Amino acid sequence: MTLKGLKVRIYPNKKQKLFVQCNFGCTRFVWNQMLGMMIERHKNNLDAPFLNAFALNNLLPALKKEYPWLKEAESTSLQNTNHDLVEAFKKFFNQKHGFPKFKSKKQFKQSYQSKCVNQNIKQAALHYLKLPKLGVLRFRSGKPIPETIKSVTIRKTFTDHYFAVLLVEDESQVFRKTNACIGLDFGVSDLLIGSDEQKIPRVRFDKRQSQKMHDWQKRLARRRLQAQKEMAWDRHNKVLQPRKLSDFKNVQKAQLMVAKIHEKIANQRQNYLHQITTKLVKSDDLIVIEDLKAKNMMRNHKLARAIANQAWGEIRRMLTYKCAWYGKKLVRVNPYKTSQICSHCGHDDGKHELAVREWSCPQCETHHDRDFNAAKNILTLGLGQALVKEL
Structure with missing residues (x-):
């Protein structure tokens, strides 16, 4: 059994929309109150120990007495807010993210998460879902919902669309083995270039x-x-x-x-990337991609828009969890010199400008397409890494 996220579109009525909006405000208020308290606590006593999620949850009853309207909120959503705040501090301490910020009601994304307790989250009927304090509401999904549901995240978009992201337990589905492997080079003029000399075109939605x-x-x-x-x-x-x-x-x-x-535009791009990544995972047992630093590459203002539209980070994220779900292997390699080393004999021909799309190796006289050559070198590096891990 594996944990998966299932996103479904929900259609709340006016009363349910009002509750969702109020719950957004309650979770945002608890976040800001707890964050402010922890900042003041650290200023007053630098040696004070860091509070974990359990300690913050013990402060919720007192906060509800001071602000009685917090009792109307879904209780587990406030506990999840404390957990998220603690995780945000841990990421700050590990220098992975910046210091946690106060939340504003004008933020673009609004959401809250509720835990499943005593079957309060379940499919009530064919197209109806039961959610904590919201009751039964209609939903639409392209896949059947499994029986075991761990939690639900309610989200609202700026266009007034509501979604429920269900964390479910699902049986592990393994695609059949094809004994095929592929190296993928990320491109700008083309979305992906494969070591099998196939190019996946980009679509500028x-x-x-x-x-x-x-x-x-x-x-x-x-x-x-x-x-x-x-x-x-x-x-x-x-x-x-x-x-x-x-x-x-x-x-x-x-x-x-x-x-x-x-x-x-975002939905069209997301759908296109899902189709591409699912096809790759089905057809290949080993997928090798280059570990690019897109943030550094976007400093080139002439290519920044094109690089951002390629969504390389999203492709890598999709391939990561789909390979884990379906029993395939994903390897990330350093792309250093992959476009200048001959994939046939290994000769280093030096750095080529971006305008040079084809070149011939002076040692073995093999004519290379720049992107195909890079994809083949990426595959070679990935096969070496995969062999070392197996040993």
Whole structure:
């Protein structure tokens, strides 16, 4: 049995939407209160021991007495907030992330997590799901939901779409062995280049929506500028009256349309990457990829947009968990000199400029395509690493 995340679209009614919004506020309030308390505690006593999640959970009853409206929130979601805060501090201490920050209600992503206790999370009917304090609500999923559910994360997007991410126990599914292996080189003009001399093309979903995006962004800019002029002046009563951007419906409509276009681009890209990675995991037993530092590469402003649209980090993440799920092997190698070493004889021909797409080895006279040669070298390095691990 393996743990998997299953994302389903849920359709709450008005009362359920109100509760979800209130629970977002409660978890955000607990996060900020606990974070502020830990900061003050450290300032007052530098030798004070670090509080774990259990100690923070013991403070919740007192916090609920001080703020009675916290009792309306789902209790396990507040405990998970304390756990997430402790994990954020641990990552800071290990120098993997920055110092935990206070949360704002204006943040783009809003979510909370609830644990499954006494079957309070289960599939009530064919297309209905029972969630803690929300009750029964309709959902849509492309896959059947397993019986064992560990937890659920409720998320809301800026476009007012609600999702439930279920952590479930599922049987390990292993794809049949093909005894095939492939090395993958990440590219800019092409998404992936394989050692079998096959190229997976890139699709610029952002360019397909560029004109529509440009039109709505211009409308949003004009409407926001006009709203800012009218925010402090009520033309009907001819008096000064402070207003907010949320009071202007045309501004809200333009913001929503821009967000919908961004969401569509992200969904299209995500679907395309899922199709590619699943096909690779099915067809190959060993997949070797290069361990690129995309953050450093994006410092090149001429290629930054193209590199960001390739989503190399997302491809690596998908291949990592899919190989673990389906019994395949993924190896990451250092891409140092993979494009300048001859894959036939191993001769180092020196650094080539990006404009040089083909070259011939001066030692063995083999003509190379730059990307295919790099993919073959990546596969060779990966096979060596896999053999060393087995030994």
